[in-house]
């Protein structure tokens with residue numbers, strides 16, 4: 040055999056560079072479902088269904104194209120596994136296949152890349168790593184952009200890519216005269232709520248997906264979530280249909296309400312395309328082109344289209360660049376010195392905090408929460424509570440369908456938990472229950488009062504918010520963007536601050552007892 044082409048579970052791109060010079064006469068593809076990824080933290084059942092089903096569909100498409108695929112499918116019995124991890128399986132297969140070279144698209148996970156390099160060296164084989172064309176910006180391109188900069192600012196990177204690719208540009212100026220329209224994108228649903236929402240696309244499981252659902256139910260019955268409720272895209276065609284549905288039905292209102300939360304409405308106007316994107320079933324260029332075309336045709340306003348484009352062309356590319364620029368040190372950052380474990384409600388949703396209970400209902404039912412629930416409810420509470428940032432990343436990797444290492448780590452350890460001390464965000468996202476009260480209706484259904492930091496009905500967010508500022512005041516004093524919040528803390532009399540500390544300690548003890 041000439042090339043053994045390795046395809047990882049998040050590389051299901053029909054136009055993958057790994058297949059560029061594929062010769063069916065001399066080459067073969069190798070893929071493997073591995074138990075380790077499912078069990079090192081107990082992965083959500085629907086996450087397992089998504090990966091295994093999408094991989095099996097990809098395998099079948101390759102075979103239809105006349106490509107030989109060596110595929111390791113997990114079975115219901117762990118004792119029948121030939122290896123628990125990707126590298127062990129590969130090392131077991133390679134001697135019999137006897138390739139001259141291993142070919143892979145550069146993995147999205149630093150750890151996987153290192154392990155593949157080690158395995159190839161142990162096998163005495165060259166490992167050819169090809170650039171991942173899925174992304175707008177290569178790892179080297181980001182490194183070049185970052186070189187010599189004092190800090191990495193999303194806004195500048197985003198403008199650089201907008202100009203470079205001519206996206207939403209009017210000559211050398213941004214379309215509409217501004218680079219972003221955030222001021223238009225902070226509406227709430229008030230007291231009335233969102234009214235009737237557009238339908239969320241749902242995909243009936245086919246025979247392959249049903250087989251995987253049965254496998255997950257048999258092999259991982261204690262994992263969070265319900266495999267049987269899985270209804271997400273597992274092929275490029277389904278991903279394209281999901282994109283089309285978003286552009287038609289939800290993009291026009293996406294911007295205006297992108298930061299709003301409404302209890303019992305997990306999707307609102309969000310795209311829910313990130314899982315398909317991160318498995319490479321969907322090309323980010325297709326998403327950007329479709330959104331821009333909708334604006335050009337007058338079917339979506341600029342504030343919505345620009346907000347969506349910024350998520351894909353800006354933020355998604357930015358966090359990937361940060362990841363590869365700073366790994367492996369990045370994973371070890373813990374700037375706030377947080378060491379806590381996640382409260383038990385992050386696994387079972389059992390809590391009397393209405394906002395967390397609502398977000399967790401979505402996570403458990405769909406392996407999904409929209410970005411503001413992730414950042415300003417589940418992420419915020421973990422940060423205020425003092426969860427270790429890498430533990431929060433691991434939880435995120437287990438519970439969300441769309442989580443892959445390069446996207447999860449900067450978003451959780453960095454953006455959400457401020458573990459990186461300001462590499463991806465210029466300040467911790469800390470807020471009290473008042474923020475959630477403003478952006479959602481959850482507090483109206485909650486036994487706690489978002490205005491109260493101490494006493495019987497004190498909102499745990501509000502207690503922990505003041506406690507967070509109090510604990511970290513020394514560390515955060517130099518941060519210009521936190522001055523207002525720190526001044527408000529200083530205005531509180533010492534007795535009140537002491538009462539908050541006591542309330543926070545009691546809360547931690549209560550929540551920690553169930554962790």
Ligand code: SF4
Pocket residue numbers: 392393394395471472473475476481482483485486487488489498499500501
């Ligand atoms: Fe969440 Fe506090 Fe509001 Fe309850 S009162 S929903 S815990 S922010």
